[in-house]
Amino acid sequence: MARNLRELPKFRDGLSYLYIENGRIEQDAKAIAWFGEEGKVSVPVAALGVLMLGPGTSITHAAMKALADNGCSVLWAGQDNVRMYAAGIGETRSSVRFLRQARIWADEDKHLQVVRRLYTLRFDEVLDAELTLQQIRGKEGVRVRTTYQRASEMSGVPWHGRSYKRGSWGNTDPINRALSAGSACLYGVCHAGILSAGYSPALGFIHTGKQLSFVYDVADLYKMEVVVPTAFDVVAESADQVESRTRHALREAFRESRLLERVVSDLHDLFGYVAGDDDPYADDDAKPGGLWDGRGVVEGGVGYGGDDSREGSDEPAW
Secondary structure (H helix, E strand, O other): OOHHHHOEEEEEOEEEEEEOOOOEEEEOOOEEEEEEEOOOEOOOOOOOOEEEEEEEEEEOHHHOOOOOOOOOOEEEOOHOOOOOEEEEEEOOOHHHHHHHHHHHOOOOHHHHHHHHHHHOOOOEEEEOOOOOOHHHHHHHHHHHHHHHHHHHHHOOOOOOOOOHHHHHHHHOOOHHHHHHHHHHOOOOHHHHHHOOOOOOOOOOOOOOOOHHHHHHHHOOOHHHHHHHHHHHHHHHHHOOOOOHHHHHHHHHHHHHHHHHHHHHHHHOOOOOOOOOOOOOOOOOOOOOOEEEOOOOEEOOOOOOOOOOOOOOOOOOOO
């Protein structure tokens, strides 16, 4: 729980978020309140974009209704967001970012631009524009192998290659178990960031075919930087309980590096997002959506029959 609501971190476009664990959340007038060991803390939901519920939290039906009425998304997460379990989306929030992601994904040239950009963000050097995608993937393979080898040399932990088999988890060496546990933690943070920013976790550009394809795309931006050195350091200390110790170490690393904020900022940069641009719902979340008529999008929520009593209302005219 944040010590002071004025200290809440903010996404670049002004969307604020709050992570809470170990307490009860109830409706408080038209807002909500958190009840924990320190007493009651009122939360002004009108200014809150995302509420993340960690372990040990319970929430009343009335509180959920208050959050939905104020257009606040609710995410159910693991401790310090290293797991992502479920999401509840409040009100009729704009889909402008998801639609931008979908348009870029469906355009072959723009899709390739995003793929190249995703790879470029992983390197400290500027990639030659003449490199083919296959050549870039070759360089990425070298970068990954070099990162593992350097981490092994610095930590003293032997490295024999990446190996993960779900059916024989106990037979996998400690460093591979630590890397797998750490990757799962990173996926949770990236999943929360993607949903919080209004994008789709399923619409991947490099990875494809899974509900979390885009989560894997985004996580690969930070895996070599954060997960790999942490996992090797944990195993260097001891080979016992590496999974839980890696999760605890990464929670601290994510918090210190403010990784969640970085994920959201990088997502907006990736798609060239500028806060408020071409979003018809920026000032009115409840504004009716448009209607597709085969030639484009026309205004929704308007009756065209001349005597429709819903004309001018927020209810769509069917």
